[in-house]
Amino acid sequence: MSDRELIIHFLEKAEKRVRSNKRFNDIAVTLAIAFVFPVVFKLLDLFFLFRGRTVVTVLGLWALATIVWIFVKLHGKSPLNQVAGNIDNKARLNDQLKTAYWFIQNPRESQWVDAQIRHTANAAGKLRLDTLFPRRFPRASYLVGALLFLMVFLNFIPVSLNYNWLAGHAAPPFRLSDEERKSLQNALKLLEKAKAAENALIAEQIQNVIEDLEQGNISQEEAMKQLQELQEKLEEGELDAENMTNGLGQMAAILRQSKALQAAAQQMGKGALEEASSQMQILNARLEGISPADVQEMAEKLQLASERPRTGLQDLARAFETTSAALQRGDRAAGHSGVDRIARELKSLAEQLADQELRSKAGDEIGDLVEALQDSDAQEIAGESKQAGKQSSQSKAGQPAPGEAGEAGENAEQQSGQAPEQAGEGEAAGGEQNGEGGEAGENPGGTSEDAADGKGGNSFGGSTKSAPLEGDATALEVQLQKEALKIEVGEGGEKPAEDVEAAGERERSKLDYRNAPSNLTPAQKDLLNQDRIPWQSKQLIKNYFEAVKPTTQTK
Amino acid sequence: MSVAIEQQVEGFQKLFTRLKQEVAKVIVGYDDIIECVIMSLLANGHVLLEGVPGLGKTKLVSTLSDVVHLRFSRIQFTPDLMPADITGTNIVQENAEGEKFLQFQQGPIFANVVLADEINRATPKTQSALLEAMEEKTVSVGKQTYKLEPPFFVLATQNPLEMEGTYPLPEAQLDRFFMKLKVDYPTLASLHTILNRTTKAQEPQVDRVLDGPQILEMRKTVKAVPIARPVQEYAIRIMMATHPNTEFAHSLTNKFVRHGASPRGSQAMIVGAKIRALLNNRVYVSTDDIRSCALGALRHRIILSFEGEAERIDPDTILKGILEGIPEPS
Numbered sequence: 001m002s003d004r005e006l007i008i009h010f011l012e013k014a015e016k017r018v019r020s021n022k023r024f025n026d027i028a029v030t031l032a033i034a035f036v037f038p039v040v041f042k043l044l045d046l047f048f049l050f051r052g053r054t055v056v057t058v059l060g061l062w063a064l065a066t067i068v069w070i071f072v073k074l075h076g077k078s079p080l081n082q083v084a085g086n087i088d089n090k091a092r093l094n095d096q097l098k099t100a101y102w103f104i105q106n107p108r109e110s111q112w113v114d115a116q117i118r119h120t121a122n123a124a125g126k127l128r129l130d131t132l133f134p135r136r137f138p139r140a141s142y143l144v145g146a147l148l149f150l151m152v153f154l155n156f157i158p159v160s161l162n163y164n165w166l167a168g169h170a171a172p173p174f175r176l177s178d179e180e181r182k183s184l185q186n187a188l189k190l191l192e193k194a195k196a197a198e199n200a201l202i203a204e205q206i207q208n209v210i211e212d213l214e215q216g217n218i219s220q221e222e223a224m225k226q227l228q229e230l231q232e233k234l235e236e237g238e239l240d241a242e243n244m245t246n247g248l249g250q251m252a253a254i255l256r257q258s259k260a261l262q263a264a265a266q267q268m269g270k271g272a273l274e275e276a277s278s279q280m281q282i283l284n285a286r287l288e289g290i291s292p293a294d295v296q297e298m299a300e301k302l303q304l305a306s307e308r309p310r311t312g313l314q315d316l317a318r319a320f321e322t323t324s325a326a327l328q329r330g331d332r333a334a335g336h337s338g339v340d341r342i343a344r345e346l347k348s349l350a351e352q353l354a355d356q357e358l359r360s361k362a363g364d365e366i367g368d369l370v371e372a373l374q375d376s377d378a379q380e381i382a383g384e385s386k387q388a389g390k391q392s393s394q395s396k397a398g399q400p401a402p403g404e405a406g407e408a409g410e411n412a413e414q415q416s417g418q419a420p421e422q423a424g425e426g427e428a429a430g431g432e433q434n435g436e437g438g439e440a441g442e443n444p445g446g447t448s449e450d451a452a453d454g455k456g457g458n459s460f461g462g463s464t465k466s467a468p469l470e471g472d473a474t475a476l477e478v479q480l481q482k483e484a485l486k487i488e489v490g491e492g493g494e495k496p497a498e499d500v501e502a503a504g505e506r507e508r509s510k511l512d513y514r515n516a517p518s519n520l521t522p523a524q525k526d527l528l529n530q531d532r533i534p535w536q537s538k539q540l541i542k543n544y545f546e547a548v549k550p551t552t553q554t555k
Numbered sequence: 556m557s558v559a560i561e562q563q564v565e566g567f568q569k570l571f572t573r574l575k576q577e578v579a580k581v582i583v584g585y586d587d588i589i590e591c592v593i594m595s596l597l598a599n600g601h602v603l604l605e606g607v608p609g610l611g612k613t614k615l616v617s618t619l620s621d622v623v624h625l626r627f628s629r630i631q632f633t634p635d636l637m638p639a640d641i642t643g644t645n646i647v648q649e650n651a652e653g654e655k656f657l658q659f660q661q662g663p664i665f666a667n668v669v670l671a672d673e674i675n676r677a678t679p680k681t682q683s684a685l686l687e688a689m690e691e692k693t694v695s696v697g698k699q700t701y702k703l704e705p706p707f708f709v710l711a712t713q714n715p716l717e718m719e720g721t722y723p724l725p726e727a728q729l730d731r732f733f734m735k736l737k738v739d740y741p742t743l744a745s746l747h748t749i750l751n752r753t754t755k756a757q758e759p760q761v762d763r764v765l766d767g768p769q770i771l772e773m774r775k776t777v778k779a780v781p782i783a784r785p786v787q788e789y790a791i792r793i794m795m796a797t798h799p800n801t802e803f804a805h806s807l808t809n810k811f812v813r814h815g816a817s818p819r820g821s822q823a824m825i826v827g828a829k830i831r832a833l834l835n836n837r838v839y840v841s842t843d844d845i846r847s848c849a850l851g852a853l854r855h856r857i858i859l860s861f862e863g864e865a866e867r868i869d870p871d872t873i874l875k876g877i878l879e880g881i882p883e884p885s
Contacts, residue, residue: 081785095883096837112838116839
């Protein structure tokens, strides 16, 4: 190997070593810089809770960028003259290798040049690359290690709102609050307790809805809609149950007139159907000992109670009727059987009512959950509306922005299903602040509480005062002013004017509307029940009725 | 072949060292100055020594002339000195037949080593009499041009310009000097040695160690040292950095320099660097060699601007800034 080849070979070897050291260092430095990002991202996640999709997207892009960066940094070789200069500096060779390499690249006929190359080749032979460019662990790698440790630590901080990315967890798109979760758990427990087979299906459906909501598969709006449907399904039988209870009360009133049936009737009247069933069993046991007159009386009352049964009590009524017929015939065996059947029917009814009660309670819990979700939704929209109001007032510099306010208000109303019409003051305040405040007041600028105290009337009014007023501002109070009603003049002279409410009170029905007998079949009732109020409007209607409630009663 | 080169380098080093040692017998405390003066002699250049009176400038030159076996002449520059007093003149002569003719009478410039003592005391006209001799190594008188015998070496001394009765050297004249060396006051230890040597009955004697042909041979050796282009470019960049308002100009240059160094400056740097390389037993020039010669080769070639003069900027400050600012070639 000639001196020239020796030098080139040495430089190539050195270049490889320098490159590998540089690569190692570059990777460490790049990773040290790059790992700052996920750590900061994770820190932010502790406060802002990023969704799984966001985390995966951002970290994916970060990983891609880091790989590209590393690839770009590692790409390419160092020129040999640079390596020569580097060795000259490290080995204090006074530019010997650098100039020798230049003379090799630019050969010339000179003894001096040959001498220099020979000297350089000798010097290069004595150099040790391990000494000049030792393989060291880059300092930046310690930083990488520290950042990795920090990343792991941050993922394992035992905080309720910390999700371990390393375990593939991330914040769900939606998270139930503790209260909401409690409601859900209660509802599910109640459904579990209830025996009806349908309940398990409903419970599963509820769980699916919540799961879908938390995973972001459905919107909050959709979830509320579905939960409300399930709630209605659970409460469907509530009316029947009440009807049945009333029917049982009426039956008990009739049966109480029979001496033999008095004990059982009393329990029925109290709604203790299990007890009533037991009493019936006792009665059955001592049926032989009852006098024929009492038996006759018993048969009559059973016959009377079996007439026009309420919905759900037909079976019981039939049992009454059969037993009554058997007793009247004097067929004691059939009488025993009939009383036993009554006992069983009562027991069955007891279970049915208990089941319905549990379903109703579960329905109430779901209702609470839906309301809580509605509130949170309304708060979000209120926040957005406030922002929009700010932007609007900024952009218009105090001028009214009717289009925006109106649209936003309507939009918000559609989304939230809130009905802040009751916020008469709020509306009025809105009107004063903004020319379009009336419209803006329609949007549920705040929660129902806000609306109730009039704060939610206008989210878009901001501080603008220059908007022209279109007539006097209206308030719900004005509409609710009691209208004087002229009553007919009696003989004693003219009576003072009486308000509608007082008139209504005088003529109030003593019969609860729910107890009004209905001839409708269950299918017909279901059909009627299906014509339900749109869920978006429920709050609105509720608020309306809350608002028109007489002040004395409200207080 | 290469053995011959090594012998040549070794011989060069020996002669140089011996020459230096001989001069150092008389001149104490100015090793760098002595080395630079010898380097200038071997680089076929001239030296301007600047320093206050009494620092041994003239002694250094006279000692050098004693050490080298060459013809030496001294010109004491005074304000009334005329160019002809330096170059020589045609004088009327009469032959045996009584015919008169003009014969050129050589001036003191016709020597191998010329000491131009206190050169800045003469008028610029007289100073300029040296221009042709220093660059072309010829002297023109009338219609005749006379060649100076090589080696021709001018050693000029000057007092700082602030001193009374001095005329600044023209830029063209300054540019012809290979190096300008500043002679500072000697150190305490050096002064002790000077006094010990000069106040005794016997003054130190020097031997003649070098003659003209040897000097010429050494000059050939110097010129043969190769220089790689990146190193040469480094020298060029340093020189170009002294040019104000150019692409390569240093910030200090733009602020304080009116005229930068000429290509003679980079020539001086490279030749000086070659000598340094040989003295360091190297057969190639490094950037370190260039740096070590930059101040001596360029300081007198930088003409300060009004701002530079007003702020009393030392050209060395500018050059040091340039050397720090220019990266080494890769």
